[in-house]
Amino acid sequence: MQDRSNSKSPLDNGLSRRQILVAAASTAAATATLGAAAQTSSPRSAVDESVLDVVVIGAGLAGLTAARDLQLAGCESFVVLEGNDRVGGRTLNHHLQNGHYSEAGGQWVGPGQTAVYDLCRELNIGMHPTYLKGKSVYAAQDGSLYEEDSGGGFSVSPNMQRVVDKLNELAADVPSGAAWTAPKAKELDALSLADFIEPYNLEAMDLLSFDVGFRLTDTIHYQEVSLLYALSRINYAGSYEQLEGFTGGAQEQRIENGSQYISEVMAQQVGDRLHLSSPVRKITDWDSDTVSVHSDSGVYRARRVILAISPALCNKVQFQPELPQARRELQQGWPGYSPGRKTCHVYERPFWRDMGYNGWFFTIGGEVMWAYDNSPEDESIGVINAFIYPSMPNDPDVLAPMLANMYARAFGDEALRYTEFHDQDWGQEPWCPACVSPLTPGFLTSGLMPALRDPIGGLVWSGTETAEIWHTYMDGAVRSGHRAALEALHGLSQSQRV
């Protein structure tokens, strides 16, 4: 037991409290003349200590939640292996000057995302509302600008409302964690979202709103997204409005210190059991009592392995023996590349707010999907983030002023005087092949999906894709981590039965 009870770091607040407890308990137990037999139920001398209880692969929200749960359970025999030189997975902060931050990956939370709320509560991490007040600006392809105050959210015309109502109605019968068991699953999965929408003959602005909404959620055009898959997401959110909305919706709040901070706090608790820059290349003997995990920082042997990475990333790992066919096909068919790109312009203050703008900017048919105000709550600096198409220039010296010029047309020349610029292209991340992974028509009902979640041999599958609700969200990642810890501990208890 590592004793950090003297640590004053606010980062390990949760654990140090527990460690104090454990330390205090040991003392109390000693004074209570409790026999050693009562402290540890069995002698451990015969155990091969070089065999760990668990190896966790991936130090994103899923893997670190699982690791934290193992620790809370009393399990100290584990490591966490992370391919990157940082934690957080698909959450990442642009670290700005003077300790400011702007999220470069997943960033919002909203009602119903109770797992991530609970985790933040336990870690003593706060939240604040997304800034929404004011008018949005739309740039048409002919260069003309259009302003609208939609009251903090995407506007929905009566015609579009019919589409939304129908989606909500259909989604009610789709269990989000097992969409393939829904009535008419095959029919719904044969269609793309675009197929479904087409007969409604929506106006251009409705289509834009719809396209932007789903593109922000899924990164790809809704022509490529299975209707059944879209319904599974609407199901867990409660409604289309709650999935795509801000107030009362999945984009209602931001995490204090940025979403990556959640993982950073958990990483502090895991301590030196976390190994960064340790991509896993090969897993052998996963069907035996002791699995070997071959990483760039060495070979680790363990009785259970939690793979807290996306199914697509599992393809980068060589398995010996081969995985069962269904699992292999699941991984191979899983979307492995859905690029997302997020930029960040920093200003001395959020000047657009004074002019009644919310910082939202769209180019209709252009390359800025959505720019938005991502300033800190205290307005000490101004930040405009943007989701842009991967086709935009990579050179920041070209891209930064190009975007700033667009913002200047919308919000005035002050937009040209940015103090910092950052760009995050998720398509370039070696250990995050896709920021989200919307499923294409036919995949959910291919018969492969049951291989997504159920443990096989010494392997436990985690990662947001495996969550029953809020899959592909931070919340789903946390849920999948909790489940994985339980499954791994249960597996350990079984593996000793000889």
Added chain:
Amino acid sequence: MQDRSNSKSPLDNGLSRRQILVAAASTAAATATLGAAAQTSSPRSAVDESVLDVVVIGAGLAGLTAARDLQLAGCESFVVLEGNDRVGGRTLNHHLQNGHYSEAGGQWVGPGQTAVYDLCRELNIGMHPTYLKGKSVYAAQDGSLYEEDSGGGFSVSPNMQRVVDKLNELAADVPSGAAWTAPKAKELDALSLADFIEPYNLEAMDLLSFDVGFRLTDTIHYQEVSLLYALSRINYAGSYEQLEGFTGGAQEQRIENGSQYISEVMAQQVGDRLHLSSPVRKITDWDSDTVSVHSDSGVYRARRVILAISPALCNKVQFQPELPQARRELQQGWPGYSPGRKTCHVYERPFWRDMGYNGWFFTIGGEVMWAYDNSPEDESIGVINAFIYPSMPNDPDVLAPMLANMYARAFGDEALRYTEFHDQDWGQEPWCPACVSPLTPGFLTSGLMPALRDPIGGLVWSGTETAEIWHTYMDGAVRSGHRAALEALHGLSQSQRV
């Protein structure tokens, strides 16, 4: 694996979804020609199947949450033993005519109680706001009435605000789960809340507000409550206002179908592994690999035992060998009797609302601590619940009209025409010795507290009292259940090491 995938009951919605998954996975695995070795990691033929993995004692929120987690982990080798002929522990519904309900035990949830929110989300159980709108009525000892509209909450005078501010300030340094480690813990624990308040010379109405607030939270007079203990609660709530308040506070919302429903849904999932009317009398060999639990429905042997009951109730169990001294003393010193009593008058409609009343009624220095509107959200009937002193008459034919007469003076003669009356006296419950258990001065710093939580031998301690945040609340119970499942599973994995 019990297959309930064909069940249409809304009660097992969460699990049936998972069970569908599991069933589907088995099919897929079979078609994928996956070897049997990959399905179960070790042969189990040599295992003594009469020894369970886990016995859970107590079918309240803590025990059932733990049992549900065991199931989610894949563990099916457990039973839940409950002394009562019902589940829910300190949550209980008065079951009214026509399917209506009114909570007779713990009933409210509020911001920060993320564990119970998350559980309800997973179980598909909704919530609705507590009814607050209108004036409250106070009855003085001379019979005079006084009305006040405090906007849905207890009013706080400027003088009282000084007390509250000081409490909040002190609470910030008290870690709720380990209050004894706070700076000046001994000093703060030497005082009662009354000692702390006295120097402020509060007015009678302030004292009433304070007394009612803490009495509703703790059931006893604040003269008996340790200041340090009170601070530990304010700490987890965030502030005194959040602990005692309604909107934005711990009494903000009610559970749909009543709080007992949460346990009823989980009990459905546990199925026939739950044994009601099975009080546990004795636990033997808790320091060995196989613990024996002697209950009225038989002796169960298990490798781990989760005691999801209050420390006071543990005194009713005989342990062989004796528990360590610190644990014994902890249990013996734990408050075992803090009576709470809750009545319920049912009316055709919440008529008081029409007259601008919120249904709140207090007798200053009298026996009605607090009566309040507990009607269903749709106003289909009217319900007035009341916290009353145990000294009130037990005979419902005497008590019901006595209370109705008081309500009639406050809200008009319609209050006399109630259609049902119910009374729940927690002091009479055989397996709930105390609805809450506020700690008296000196207990938290007695050195016994570390024995509250840490597993010993095959025993894992659960129950809301063991939670690090929101102890004595439903939320704490759920948290303690999650932790207990993790600890039990970890213990199982260790107990096999020979």
